[in-house]
Amino acid sequence: MKNPAGVECSYFFGDYFRGKNREECRLLKGTIPPLPWQPRLCSGCPVPGIIRANSCEHMLLRPELKRPLPFFPYRVQVSAYCRKTQQDVKEPKIGCGECHQLPEVFIAE
Secondary structure, eight states: OBOTTSOBOTTEEEEOGGGOOEEEEHHHHTSSSOOOOOGGGGGGOSHHHHHHHOOOTTEEEEEEEEOSSTTSOOEEEEEEEETTTTEEESOTTTOOSSSSOOOGGGOOO
16 A cells, blocks of 8 residues: 555555545554654655565564654664574665575675
């Protein structure tokens, strides 16, 4: 479903049936405790780009709301964890490197 920023995101949910206007981010809602979501957070969220670049079923995304500077608005920052290799993923768009091997063409020597 497209989020308020106009980007396709599998974690965004909108219920508009019969005049309802309920929207939520299920990634932020799934944290303990749930993080507060606002539509403006979707404009700078890295999650849709990560999902488009890497669809590994073993990667677990962990969102955080952080401010770049004290008076700036909150932004979504994401860290990733691989459940298969049991390690943190340094670059979520690429993955851990163990689950899906890169072809030899892309490996620099």
